Amino acid sequence: MIDGTIARSAPRGRVFLVGAGPGDPELLTLRAHRLLTTARVVAYDELVGPEILALVSPDAERIAVGRRRGTCPDAPSIHPAVLERALAGLDVVRLKGGDPMIFGRGGEEAAELAALHVPFEVVPGISAALGAAASTGIPLTHRDAASSVTFATAHLRAQDERTGEGSSLANRVPAEGTLVLYMGLSTLRETARGLVEAGRPLETPACVVSHATLPDQRVVVADLATIADAVERAALPTPALVIVGEVVTRRVVPTQQQVAPLTGTGGGPAPVRKVQRG
Known part of the structure; x- marks a missing residue:
């Protein structure tokens, strides 16, 4: 001290x-x-x-x-x-x-x-949630799927675990909207079960993103009923994020392309083009 x-x-x-x-x-x-x-x-x-x-x-x-x-x-x-x-x-x-x-x-x-x-x-x-959303093409909000998003952690402080305070994830997150879970891989099965018991349908889409934005990024998509088994079969490594909600079905996989630097003929910044009006 x-x-x-x-x-x-x-x-x-x-x-x-x-x-x-x-x-x-x-x-x-x-x-x-x-x-x-x-x-x-x-x-x-x-x-x-x-x-x-x-x-x-x-x-x-x-x-x-x-x-x-x-x-x-x-x-x-x-x-x-x-x-x-x-x-x-x-x-x-x-x-x-x-x-x-x-x-x-x-x-x-x-x-x-x-x-x-x-x-x-x-x-x-x-944040990892925003990086994972961009690299997987999953919009965290969508006018036709979700008007809210919640970031939550699946891990509690040791004191909360001993007292049981806030130990139920379902009691800590809304019943609707997109849910993004940090540090949720090790408790995925319990988390999925708790969300279903709290009212989310078994067929609610779910996705786990491992090593988001990195070359070895891996993605598993399923639903709350099957996501834990799917991730276990895939043997995804940590760190990983869990995304739950209808937005998972709106996924549009980004086109992988190499973008060249914006340069002019002399290797410096590209010149500004003047647009003549009228």
């Missing part, structure tokens, strides 16, 4: 809570890319892939936090090494899969940094 008086009197660096996006390095924000390529210290989760870490300067210190979402529910909000560097006056990029504020503990870490008077900034990233 770091004493608050010491923390306030020490020179402090900034901590950047940066979203690494769903996996594909081309889906990083410009802000995230700039911070990664110039950072002196980068602390990263296990979910951050080697393609993104390759952008980090070879002179930067890399700290493998080793935390996957849901695997360390009672761990401290901020890794001690991150606080140590920041309180020593170093800027630190705290790199997280997806978006820091969507099941990335960004809120908890921001609160702890604020309490210790450590300046911080949140840099949003494309």
